[in-house]
Each structure stands twice: as C-alpha cells, then as structure tokens.
Amino acid sequence: MQQRQVLTVGELMSRARRLLEGEFGLIWLEGEISNFSSPGSGHWYFSLKDSQAQVRCALFRNRNQLLSYRPKDGDKVLIRARVSLYEPRGDFQLIGEYLEPAGFGALQQQFEMLKHKLQAEGLFDEERKKPLPAFVQTLGVITSPTGAALHDVLSVLKKRAPQVRVIIYPAMVQGKEAAQTLIDALATANRRNEVDALLLTRGGGSLEDLWSFNDEALARAITESQLPIVSAVGHEVDFTIADFVADQRAPTPSAGAALLSTDQQTMALQIGHIAQQFQRKLQQLLQHKRQQLAHLQTRLRAPEFLLQRHQQRVDELRQRLQRASLQTIAQRRERLQRWQSMLQQLSPRQRLLQRREKLDQLQQQLHQHYRQQSQQRRMQLKNLVQQLHQISPLATLARGYTLTRVAETGVYLRDASKLSVGTRIETLTSSHQIDSQVVAVRPRKP
Secondary structure, three states, X not given: OOOOOOOOHHHHHHHHHHHHHHHHOEEEEEEEEEEEEOOOOOOEEEEEEOOOOEXXXXXXXXXHOOXXXXXXXXXXXXXXXXXXXXXXXXXXXXXXXXXXXXXXXXXXXXXXXXXXXXHHOOOOOHHXXXXXXXXXXEEEEEEOOOOHHHHHHHXXXXXXXXXXXXXXXXXXXXXXXXXHHHHHHHHHHXXXXXXXXXXXXXXXXXXXXXXXXXXXXXXXXXXXXXXXXXXXXXXXXXXXXXXXXXXXXXXXXXXXXXXXXXXHHHHHHHHHHHHHHHHHHHHHHHHHHHHHHHHHHHHXXXXXXXXXXXXXXXXXXXXXXXXXXXXXHHHHHHHHHHHHHHHHHOOOHHHHHHHHHHHHHHHHHHHHHHHHHHHHHHHHHHHHHHHHHHHOHHHHXXXXXXXXXXXXXXXXXXXXXXOOOOOEEEEEOOOOEEEEEOOXXXXXOO
C-alpha cells in the first residue's frame, strides 16, 4: 500500500506562499482603498477592491515612508506589489512596493522629482531671486501671440498703465517644441536687453497642457536670466516649475500684468506727493543759502588788502625755496660722487661668477638627489602593489573562492544562520555575479 504524504498546516501555507511569490513576481493592480489602517508600527494595512472582488494588502513602513501620497478610504489607486500569503492566518494578500493615485501618471511623478531636485539645488531660494522694478516703463511678454493670455495682459495694461510699452516675444506654450521656443524667446529678451522686466504667461489647462513650463532646461534658463521674471501660468490652482524658479509668481495672466504695472491714478498721486516734497526741500535749501550769503557778506574784507598781504608772503616763500633748493642740490651732488667711488671699488662681477658656479653645483646635486628619490619611491610603490595584491579579495576570488552578500543591504555574509528563507543574495566570483534566493538554511553536515 502506497504511503500517504501528510503535510502540516504550516507546511501547506509555506508551500503555497512560495508558489504564489514565484509564479506572479511583481504586478501592477488598480482598485479602490477600503479598511485603511496605520498602527503605531508605521505599516499600512488596507483592502483593495473593485466591483467583483477584493484583496488584503500591506505596505510596510520602509516603503510607505518614501511616498509623497498618503491614501484614505475610497481612493482609487495603482499599486505595485508581490502576491503572497500571510501564513499565520492563511490569508491571501499583496505586499506593496509602491503606491500612487490612479490617474496620477508619469507626468506628475516627473514633476515631483524635478521639483525636489531643483529645490535641493537651491533654485527656489528667495535669496537668489531678483527684485522687481518699482516702475516698469517697458514690459516684455513671452507667450503665444494668439492666446487669450496676451489679450488679458494687454487689457489690464490698457486700463491701469497705458503708458507702459509692451514688447512681445512670441513662443509656443503647448506641445513638444514649446519649451525650446520659450527658452529661445527668453534668450532673445536677455540679449536685446530692451525691457525692464519679463512676464512669462499662458492661460489655464491640464497638466499635459502646461507641461512645457515644467521643463528643466527652461527652469535653468529662468534662473540665469539677467532680467527679472514674473511667471503667470494657468489659474490660481495651477503650479508649474517655472512658478517656483521665477523671481515672483502671479496666479493668472491678468494678475501678472497688474503686478508689473502701476495704476495710472496711483502713479499721479505719487508724482504729486514727490513734487510737493521736492518743492519744500528746494525752498528750505534756498533759505539756507540766503542766510549763508548774508553772513559771508558781513565778513568780506577789501580784496586789495588781502592780495598785498598774500603777495608779500609769496615773495618770502620764493626766496626760501631758492636757497633750500641750491643747498639740497649741492648735498645730492656730493653724495652721488661718494656713491660712484664706492661702486667702482665694490664691483659685483667677481661675486656673480662665484655665485653662478655655486648655483650650478647645487642644481647638479638636486637633480642627482631627485633621481635617487624617484627610484626609491618606485621600488616602494612596486612592493606595496605586490603586498596589496596578495591580500586583495580579488586575489581570493581568483583562487576559486566566492563572496556572498545580502542583495537588499549589500552587507557581506559572515554567518549563514542569520539568513531567512526568501532573502535575495548575490554571490561574487572572479568574473561573474550570481543572483539567487534562499530556499532553506540548515547546518552543514560534518
């Protein structure tokens, strides 16, 4: 009679888990979150369901802390996970690796990645942003010449500040080529240097519509601009990378135009106030100068008397200068003759010859010493290389040995008893890397 193979419940669950994990690998799944919980351990537990079925899921702390999104019940999500089995309860479940809202898409991921990258580089810092001019006389607008945004900007300027001159730098604001045309328009404005400030703008739209304003090259071009830039892209709820790197953001094209223009009535009041201040200052200055003039008139003497006194002083100083000059010249001539005599007695030609010979000897000694030191250093380096090769792990691998490390942490294995079933390991030989997964760990038989 054939002997029956009897399994324990634990063995059955273990085999089933290995079978599921080996068969499916990593999969993507879409569904709705329900029964979401996050205990003190920081792990996330929830169910993922659709109209036909549901499955329990776990997203452990080491994975969920990398996400910028925290789900809640009712959210539609995409999850990348491994199919597994929770052996203690025999529950079929998914072990999550990554989670995002359904429809979040690759574009939003790229946006967040670029945003974090540029922020880490300091491109969003307020310290590097340029101040906007107090009064803009000439405004440059980078946008589509046929878009609604330009119409809004011109309408606001016509009402608030008709004196502002507008120069349009045409560019595409949507599509694959849009980012490059925006960069070219920005370069043109900086090269011409004919405006006081720039308004980078377009109307609202979806994330895809506004994507050209999330281009990394455009962001760096904005930061390198010598002209101050206001970004006014989309509506109040729309944010682009250009908004973060620009010197200032406006929520709409109309708001951008208002930010870069001074209302005509406000400007008239400011000019009137400045004129009144100037008039008061001028009157005060004239009054002060009148008082100074009156005071000087009381102290003014006859000019002939002053001229005679100064002429006498000039004659006296001229005579003293002549006497001092003649005496100084005689002293310098005598000193020069003494120096000439000393120089003839102390000719440096012989000393220079001796110093040159000494210098030649020192150069020869230096070259010989350098050659000796170089040879010694080469020998020492050769010995050290040989010693390093003898103790190198690569030499050990070349003799047929291998090194094993845990794939997830990169830590080299010293004690196999610390491994657990399912751990992925990497075995290094002299020429290859072998990726494997632990099936069992047991003591070696003597």
